[in-house]
Amino acid sequence: MKQRLAAIGTVETLPHRVAAFLSREIESGELNPGTRLPTEQELSEKFGVSRNVVREAIAQLRADGMIEARQGVGAFVLAPEQRASIRIDGEALKDSENMERLFELRCILEAESAALAAERRGQEHLDAIKAALDRMSGEERWEEGSIDADLLFHREIARATGNSYIHTFISFVCEQIRRSIHYARLTNPLHDLVEVNVGEHVRIYEALVAGDPSAAEAAMRAHIIGAAERVGVKLPAARRKQSGKGK
Amino acid sequence: MKQRLAAIGTVETLPHRVAAFLSREIESGELNPGTRLPTEQELSEKFGVSRNVVREAIAQLRADGMIEARQGVGAFVLAPEQRASIRIDGEALKDSENMERLFELRCILEAESAALAAERRGQEHLDAIKAALDRMSGEERWEEGSIDADLLFHREIARATGNSYIHTFISFVCEQIRRSIHYARLTNPLHDLVEVNVGEHVRIYEALVAGDPSAAEAAMRAHIIGAAERVGVKLPAARRKQSGKGK
């Protein structure tokens, strides 16, 4: 709490910057659940901004369920379980272990998504998935166009599950991963472009056409594991395909 | 866009209400990606609030990545894929089909969580899970205390996966479900209290102790399906446990 805006860094509007700063204080444990934030006036002075800016920042944080404000009392940090939304800290993804974990979560979601899509897809879903696949095949190198087509491919599969929450969660996770990789490239332009592997996508598509949930799941799992490795992330050992204890 | 705040309903601060209204317009497709919102001044007049209130509302929406504001131009709706966070509309969960879908997603996440926890848990995890279990067992009826203990049980299992994203996602989904059920009870006080089924929890715990991922997954899946049914939600047919095609 000794910071001024000059030390906050990053771009964007002042409210966004104040909110980001406070958010980091909360996530890092500097401000524990139950802690009362400084008053709006104090924050205003501390950061050298108007009270309106502080209020806008606080509005953001309360919409996220990170804090609650009580009129006449102050603003208090809430427990993470009370959050009204899920966010992923882009900075945290610079740590490759966190990237691993996010890929693991993605693998869980996408493997199930593919299996459900294989069961529930209609012709219109297959058409959309094929269109994304064709778009991917038309690219010679793994560039933004390919990345967009790849994301679209995954999103269309998730759409075919008929479960909008699955679609939302997968879209979100894929987008966060994409952003992280994108920013890594901006920082390090020599970062190698990753080659597209359309064969893996084709196998997923074929399993969907065949309506084979197990094949779809396996193909998708292999694809996500492969995609992770291609960006330098090694997923934790595959599970239960070796245990053979499952019924 | 013909609404006034009187028609917005719900409680809370004016910015929150304006943001919620706009958010619903966006989610419902009334405001498509690329659409330009009315100016701040127009929204201020339309809703009969000050421009500050409108700005705070917009700050919330832009923090979510639902809109982007360009100085001198206006505020524009962004595509859902650009969202910086995941939210679940509590109103949408009043539709039982959406509740089904959310439970399905929960089942996907929690089954995997249990399996990973069975592989990765340490003694400290088991202790925490047991503590939550004991707390649940001490309750004679399914009340808030039991619900909290149940949520804690699930969160501790997710923590044992060692993947904070899994933990975050599961916590979030469980909390949204809990809130939805809680509000349903406020609206309809005659809604039956649901009995706690500690036996299912014990089975999960035992599989964790035994370090048996398959058993943990199966027990968790059965528990989630049972929990859903106990609140009147029937999950889509179980998948792949009958296909037997998996390797």
Add this chain to the structure above:
DNA sequence: TGATACATATCATCCTACAACTTAACTCGA
């Protein structure tokens, strides 16, 4: 036709003022 200047529209920030709510302190009566 392209570049430059100017006007207009709109967001971003700041400031002031008052309303509404909460909490602590004070006063008064039993």
Add this chain to the structure above:
DNA sequence: TCGAGTTAAGTTGTAGGATGATATGTATCA
């Protein structure tokens, strides 16, 4: 002395006005 009621102080919630910054469109000039 204790409890209830009142008042004062502190803090958030809202409103309104002003100025700065940015983007876009239009007019003018070379």
